[in-house]
Amino acid sequence: MRLYLMTERWLQMKEMELHWLNIKKREMRKVIFIWMLCCGLVACNREDKETHASFKDMEWFVVEDSDDELDHLIYEFYVSTGIPLFYTDTIRSRTEINEWGREYTLYQILNPNYMIEGMANLWTFKKSEDREKLKKGVEFFRDQVYPKLPEGYRSPCYLLVDKLYQKEFYQDEVGARKGLNTTVIGKISEMDEMSEEDQKRLAWEVVAEELYDTISVNYEKELDAFFQVSFLLCNKKDVYSDLITKFKNNIPNYKAAVHGSATDPREAGFLRWWQSNWYTPEYKDDVCGYLIEVLLGDDDGFATRNAGFSGCLKKYDMMKDIAIELGLRN
Known part of the structure; x- marks a missing residue:
């Protein structure tokens, strides 16, 4: 019983401490508010002659005319x-x-x-x-x-x-x-x-770069499924930005080529190897690579060129769905 009373008393004291602490916080907020208000009024009462250009808002990207x-x-x-x-x-x-x-x-x-x-x-x-x-x-x-x-x-x-x-x-x-x-x-x-075809591809590569951030943020689930295609093909949890020779035995129909790279990246669902054919692409490389193909709009041509590589065809269709939802394809 005595222990209970002591505990009850301790809780009451703590509640009282918290009560006064909250009061002090409210008073402190009032002081800070009044101080900021006074600073603002003082600033407003300054004469114009005290103001000056800071140049902090300089427009860096202005283009000026030239005779050139x-x-x-x-x-x-x-x-x-x-x-x-x-x-x-x-x-x-x-x-x-x-x-x-x-x-x-x-x-x-x-x-x-x-x-x-x-x-x-x-x-x-x-x-x-x-x-x-x-x-x-x-x-x-x-x-x-x-x-x-x-x-x-x-x-x-x-x-x-x-x-x-x-x-x-x-x-x-x-x-x-x-x-x-x-x-x-x-x-x-x-x-x-x-x-003309190369210029068209380069133009869509610029567009893909601009779109990537939006796709990565707003289509997270779709991209997870997109990446999973290559994970499953290679029987590996993560196959991006990785040295090919570390898991070459996991790649279907792997055939050693010059410098240890695989002969065809499409076996792993990729459109190309990177870094002098030593590495798999980064996530962005893979997304943008397929997005460029989709934006080029040659569905039949892509299917013909990649016949037999089911992973590539599946990832192409996934990226096409995203492009359609963004209003970039029909």
Whole structure:
């Protein structure tokens, strides 16, 4: 009985402590609110002569007109669409004064490796110096890419380069890659030699890059089933971004080829091997690869080319369903 009374008394004391603590919290919120209100009133009462431009809202991606034929072409496209195109990765700069009175310069640099969490260090590129080919690159974007870009799926700007590679060591060439502040488009040096079909594929590769984030967020269950096709084919829990030789015995009809790679990635439900044919694709590579094929719209051609590879046909149909739901296919 005595223990019960002591426990009851202790609980009452704790309740009282919590009660006064809540009161103090409410009083503290009032003090903070009044302080913020006073700060706001003081700021409002400052005379205009005390205000000054901070330049913090500088528009980095503005395109200005020029007498240069290439730059004027880019400007015309920018005025008509609002989309800036660049061919150099350092696009603007501004000089400011730090708290010690010293000047420093801020540069806006376009890089597909910039991510919210830091630098990915996955992509390298070679800038173009050929202005005639860059003109054709701008025309390619204007005539082939822009009409295919869905509204709301556009990068802040686009960087046109000669060559774009996945990973510095393996040098797998790709057509486009999306970063935080830009989407880089490669193969500008090949514009003269590219067929109409190749240009169409490159244009859809740009679109696939723009769509990937939305698909990965909104179609999580569908992508889980998509990835599962290759998991089951290889009898392995995860087969992405993996060294092929680590599980080559799991791949159906595996045949050793040069440097230990498998002769046909379609046996595992992939459209290609990556990193000099040593690795399976990353998740994004696989999704975008199939999305490009679906957006090209040649269903019969894909089925004919991949007859006998049930995994590829199944993943194609899955990606087509997503594209139809997004309004990109019928």
